[in-house]
Amino acid sequence: MKYIDDFRDPATAKALVERIRRDAGDAPVRLMEVCGTHTVAIARGGIRPLLSGAVTMLSGPGCPVCVTPDGYIDAAIALGRERGALLASFGDMLRVPGKSSSLEKEKGNGLEVRVVYSPLDAVALAAATPDREVVFLGVGFETTAPAIGGAIRTAAKRGVGNFSVLSSVRTIPEAMGVLAADPEVRIEGFLCPAHVTVVIGSDAYRPVARRYGIPCVVAGFEPLDILLGISMLLRQKREGVARVENEYSRVATSTGNRKAQDLIRDVFVPCDTGWRGIGVIRGSGLRIADRYASFDAEVKFDAPVVFAPEASACRCGDVLKGKILPVDCPLFGKACVPEEPYGPCMVSGEGTCAAFFKYGA
């Protein structure tokens, strides 16, 4: 596995850490990793302590599971309970709390929930059970959107009429804009998500870099990718520039995957949507286009997902915005642990609180 091991060389890591320490100023530079996979890689690689005093890494809202509002979970449960739908979901969603329950708890009470690896598996499930409606819980960012769109197109082409999607797809650059504009967060550089960029292209961050003067670097997920990405951000800061650079050129390009973009444009339409803990962000959601309305569970069952800000002691919103670290939440490690999560950031393996709990701060 040449293209994995070579990105983990300890001697290069050491050189990069020294370079970062040389380039950092007096106060720690506040950088945000937007993506949950970066959060886990940083925690697992022990990168935070390596850079302490030079760089503070804030974890952003890059976990689709973490930012899914409880109203969405409630709507999914209702489709199963009241409409008799067979729910198909990515595994991470099962323990996310709704207002009063989770899919996992409801499963224990007899709700039918199937864990699938791909949205296409949900289409296959629908084809195999023609007497049941299969609703796929379509959560994710631009990385997952083409897969969900591909599943809808496949169902349309094969005439699988008992398949629909409850869409909660979100787009990242809009959320980055909101965080960049927040004076309490004070972000000095964005480590941009690698696989979202594979789809949308690094040019998508240019408005953020230009408008807010915040350097953006797309980085891969191996330890050396992350360290080089951070080093590139510090070099920009030192030179007083704010542009978009791409460390992950082995996969991501400036223009992204056109085929995936065309598919997204065909199946989805941008909309305003609510993010758990953050609130409604304009134009940050993707709803299913009218031409595919028969595959849109909200339309098909006339059951729109309602967003309301959560009233909960969980401080996920502040964690996702980089205002506090998980350890600053009074419930962290006490009322809230991975086995018994109180908030979504503790649920997913890629959630910030779960990563801090497992690997330490």
Added chain:
Amino acid sequence: MCLGVPAKILETGDGDAVVELGGVRREISVMLVDDVSAGDWVIVHAGFAIERLSEEEAERTLALFREIAESDAFRNP
């Protein structure tokens, strides 16, 4: 869940392909990438190849890493 992983294509079919992921052979969709063939590396996410991996670009990044390791080691013996 947003985990995209590199995988090598073993066989290709009509719009799909077989890869090895964590020791398991898996069928994936290649509808989002043009003309992949056996031996190509792709990034797989939620059952779809979302892009191919450029070995040339990977080599360039690795060369940069070697340069950094050497020059910084030289500067701080």
